[in-house]
Amino acid sequence: xxxxxxxxxxxxxxxxxxxxxxxxxxxxxxxxxxxxxxxxxxxxxxxxxxxxxxxxxxxxxxxxxxxxxxxxxxxxxxxxxxxxxxxxxxxxxxxxxxxxxxxxxxxxxxxxxxxxxxxxxxxxxxxxxxxxxxxxxxxxxxxxxxxxxxxxxxxxxxxxxxxxxxxxxxxxxxxxxxxxxxxxxxxxxxxxxxxxxxxxxxxxxxxxxxxxxxxxxxxxxxxxxxxxxxxxxxxxxxxxxxxxxxxxxxxxxxxxxxxxxxxxxxxxxxxxxxxxxxxxxxxxxxxxxxxxxxxxxxxxxxxxxxxxxxxxxxxxxxxxxxxxxxxxxxxxxxxxxxxxxxxxxxxxxxx
Amino acid sequence: xxxxxxxxxxxxxxxxxxxxxxxxxxxxxxxxxxxxxxxxxxxxxxxxxxxxxxxxxxxxxxxxxxxxxxxxxxxxxxxxxxxxxxxxxxxxxxxxxxxxxxxxxxxxxxxxxxxxxxxxxxxxxxxxxxxxxxxxxxxxxxxxxxxxxxxxxxxxxxxxxxxxxxxxxxxxxxxxxxxxxxxxxxxxxxxxxxxxxxxxxxxxxxxxxxxxxxxxxxxxxxxxxxxxxxxxxxxxxxxxxxxxxxxxxxxxxxxxxxxxxxx
Numbered sequence: 001x002x003x004x005x006x007x008x009x010x011x012x013x014x015x016x017x018x019x020x021x022x023x024x025x026x027x028x029x030x031x032x033x034x035x036x037x038x039x040x041x042x043x044x045x046x047x048x049x050x051x052x053x054x055x056x057x058x059x060x061x062x063x064x065x066x067x068x069x070x071x072x073x074x075x076x077x078x079x080x081x082x083x084x085x086x087x088x089x090x091x092x093x094x095x096x097x098x099x100x101x102x103x104x105x106x107x108x109x110x111x112x113x114x115x116x117x118x119x120x121x122x123x124x125x126x127x128x129x130x131x132x133x134x135x136x137x138x139x140x141x142x143x144x145x146x147x148x149x150x151x152x153x154x155x156x157x158x159x160x161x162x163x164x165x166x167x168x169x170x171x172x173x174x175x176x177x178x179x180x181x182x183x184x185x186x187x188x189x190x191x192x193x194x195x196x197x198x199x200x201x202x203x204x205x206x207x208x209x210x211x212x213x214x215x216x217x218x219x220x221x222x223x224x225x226x227x228x229x230x231x232x233x234x235x236x237x238x239x240x241x242x243x244x245x246x247x248x249x250x251x252x253x254x255x256x257x258x259x260x261x262x263x264x265x266x267x268x269x270x271x272x273x274x275x276x277x278x279x280x281x282x283x284x285x286x287x288x289x290x291x292x293x294x295x296x297x298x299x300x301x302x303x304x305x306x307x308x309x310x311x312x313x314x315x316x317x318x319x320x321x322x323x324x325x326x327x328x329x330x331x332x333x334x335x336x337x338x339x340x341x342x343x344x345x346x347x348x349x350x351x
Numbered sequence: 352x353x354x355x356x357x358x359x360x361x362x363x364x365x366x367x368x369x370x371x372x373x374x375x376x377x378x379x380x381x382x383x384x385x386x387x388x389x390x391x392x393x394x395x396x397x398x399x400x401x402x403x404x405x406x407x408x409x410x411x412x413x414x415x416x417x418x419x420x421x422x423x424x425x426x427x428x429x430x431x432x433x434x435x436x437x438x439x440x441x442x443x444x445x446x447x448x449x450x451x452x453x454x455x456x457x458x459x460x461x462x463x464x465x466x467x468x469x470x471x472x473x474x475x476x477x478x479x480x481x482x483x484x485x486x487x488x489x490x491x492x493x494x495x496x497x498x499x500x501x502x503x504x505x506x507x508x509x510x511x512x513x514x515x516x517x518x519x520x521x522x523x524x525x526x527x528x529x530x531x532x533x534x535x536x537x538x539x540x541x542x543x544x545x546x547x548x549x550x551x552x553x554x555x556x557x558x559x560x561x562x563x564x565x566x567x568x569x570x571x572x573x574x575x576x577x578x579x580x581x582x583x584x585x586x587x588x589x590x591x592x593x594x595x596x597x598x599x600x601x602x603x604x605x606x607x608x609x610x611x612x613x614x
Contacts, residue, residue, distance in 0.1 A: 044517075044521055046517065074520075074526075075517070075520040075521055076520040076521075076522075076523050076524055076525050076526070076529075077523075078521075079523070080521065081521050081522060081523075082517075082518065082521040084518075086514075088514055088515060088518045090515060090518075090519075090532075090533060090536075090537075091537070092536040092537065092539075101519070101522055101524070101532070102522040102523050102524075104532075105519070105522060105523050105524035105525070105528050105532070106523055149522065150521075150522070153521075153522045153523050159521075
């Protein structure tokens with residue numbers, strides 16, 4: 001019960017293979033033009049690769065190339081639904097009829113299809129919008145409706161193409177939580193630019209650069225210790241995993257990190273992650289006293305120039321400071337430092 | 352409230368030729384209306400010949416509009432949504448009746464479906480007689496009106512793009528379902544205005560009709576033919592009937608404009 005994908009499209013310089021296990025979410029991270037859209041198009045049956053093999057649940061969908069018996073399944077018969085940046089709700093149908101589109105197309109009677117649709121609209125939190133036309137809902141609401149419509153098709157695999165890239169930053173955290181809930185037990189390929197999406201929605205991450213997968217592994221590993229240049233640039237987020245203890249994330253090394261809870265609040269003892277960008281970190285040689293900041297003791301392992309800033313690495317943590325600050329603090333590998341970050345720069349998520 | 356002007360404005364002299372053009376189009380209509388014998392207007396347009404011609408025109412134009420929809424929608428879809436070698440050439444050829452003199456179209460139809468035409472013998476064997484029948488009127492009208500529908504619908508299809516169709520397919524809809532539930536509803540305004548334009552073109556059709564169908568009262572003599580014949584013998588009737596066609600044309604333009612704003 002898996003999705004096996006391998007394809008090469010010479011015209012676009014793409015040659016990619018991966019598998020998605022049943023119920024697993026794979027995030028494809030990569031810069032523009034890395035071949036992410038090509039991968040999705042091949043998977044959905046919109047593009048015929050020069051060589052390739054796409055198999056879902058043991059059923060060959062696309063088989064092109066030497067030796068093997070060729071196969072081609074039309075897009076509508078693949079049980080693969082797609083959700084793009086643009087919700088693309090059918091403008092002439094109400095939100096409810098949009099969500100009922102897939103069951104209706106599969107021959108389900110109108111009443112039963114609408115019942116399924118209503119159930120999915122409730123799942124994504126917009127049952128009250130059922131009778132509206134797409135032009136009468138906001139971008140975030142439209143994307144929720146598009147999620148409901150895709151899930152109502154009961155696809156064996158869901159392809160998400162930067163589902164939150166076109167949305168207002170104010171609505172993305174809530175939609176991300178909704179996606180986390182409804183995608184939990186599904187097989188998903190998620191294309192994204194956002195390390196946080198990958199961390200919170202995906203089990204595994206594959207980094208795509210110039211049409212090749214350059215890095216692949218469990219989401220938390222790839223994102224906290226990126227080896228490829230792209231992953232380092234977009235990820236490089238500081239992520240401290242631990243358990244939630246009343247007012248902070250308690251890490252196994254005995255540090256408490258305080259921050260703002262985003263999404264549903266974790267309960268005591270539940271696993272949680274504290275996330276903050278390197279740019280939010282201030283570096284001190286002496287622990288700063290008396291301020292409401294998170295102070296993390298660390299030993300510098302590496303100094304790495306990044307444009308006009310220098311990234312100070314200390315194990316899994318990193319901070320971005322100016323070259324002047326590095327000089328003033330006399331930083332070098334082995335220096336004992338304190339990384340300080342304000343609680344309101346830290347986002348805490350339940351895992 | 353002050354309104355912000357975003358245009359850079361047009362040169363002042365350009366209004367002169369623009370106005371001359373408008374006068375050139377409208378003046379003949381006014382001249383014609385001024386020649387109408389209002390006293391006998393109703394009598395003239397309800398004479399037996401007039402009523403027969405009007406009824407025949409409306410009936411044949413309605414049927415040929417339907418025929419345009421039945422064959423034109425698939426043509427537009429194939430042109431807008433598929434790719435095959437020679438497609439550009441085929442598109443130009445299909446649109447040929449748009450620029451062809453209608454008389455030439457009539458002659459072409461005659462040498463295809465007429466008794467001595469390409470398919471004449473086949474049609475004879477089937478016991479049919481097309482040329483100089485009402486069927487011929489419908490065929491002539493469909494021939495000249497078809498490009499209007501194909502052109503307008505193909506444009507609407509290209510503007511709408513295929514992204515909604517891709518989504519529909521990924522939701523498990525078969526191509527026929529996608530066509531019925533997504534493609535057609537999305538281009539409905541374009542289809543409506545195309546159909547209205549085809550109807551208008553069919554209603555005004557003259558050259559191909561008189562060549563291929565002749566002019567037999569009640570059978571093939573449509574309103575434009577009736578007007579042309581009456582012009583010699585009864586100018587008042589010709590003017591009155593012309594006014595009827597102008598009114599119909601104005602109503603049609605109204606419909607077409609509505610379709611466009613809905614788009």
